[in-house]
Amino acid sequence: MTILVIEDSRLLRLAIERILIKAGYSVTAVGDGQEGLCRARIVRPEIILLDMMLPLIEGTEVLRQLKTDPLTKSIPVIVLSGLSQRNEKKLIAAGAAAYLEKSLLDVEKDGRGLVDAVKNVSTAYSAPANA
Numbered sequence: 001m002t003i004l005v006i007e008d009s010r011l012l013r014l015a016i017e018r019i020l021i022k023a024g025y026s027v028t029a030v031g032d033g034q035e036g037l038c039r040a041r042i043v044r045p046e047i048i049l050l051d052m053m054l055p056l057i058e059g060t061e062v063l064r065q066l067k068t069d070p071l072t073k074s075i076p077v078i079v080l081s082g083l084s085q086r087n088e089k090k091l092i093a094a095g096a097a098a099y100l101e102k103s104l105l106d107v108e109k110d111g112r113g114l115v116d117a118v119k120n121v122s123t124a125y126s127a128p129a130n131a
Contacts, residue, residue: 002026002044003048004049005020006029006062007049007051008051008055009051010031016029023118031055041069044075045075047078047121050063050096059081076098081099082101
C-alpha cells in the first residue's frame with residue numbers, strides 16, 4: 001500500500017515516513033500543499049496523510065481540490081492537525097476520512113496511533129460497498 005504524506009515539518013515528516021515504512025507501507029512524502037496535489041495525481045496513493053497548516057496551499061484547500069478532482073476524489077484522506085478536534089466535523093464533511101491530532105501519533109515512541117489510524121481507514125475503504 002502506498003501512502004502520501006503532506007507535512008511541512010521536516011522532522012515530523014521524516015518520523016512519519018520512518019514509522020510507516022517500518023510498518024510495511026510504501027511512502028512518498030512532500031513538504032507543501034502544491035507539491036502534495038501534484039504527487040497525489042501522479043502517485044495515486046491508497047491513502048493521503050494531510051497536514052492542515054501548509055505553505056503555498058493550505059490543507060483545507062488541498063483537501064477541497066483532492067475531493068473535487070476525478071483522479072483523487074476516491075483516495076481517503078487522514079487529516080493531521082496540531083489543533084484540537086474543534087474542526088473535525090467540518091473536515092469530515094469536506095471529505096476527510098479521519099481526523100488525527102498530531103499529539104496522538106506517538107512518533108516519539110512506536111507510532112502505534114498513526115499505524116492504527118492508517119489501518120482503520122484502509123480497512124474501512126477497502127470493505128465491499130454493500131457489506
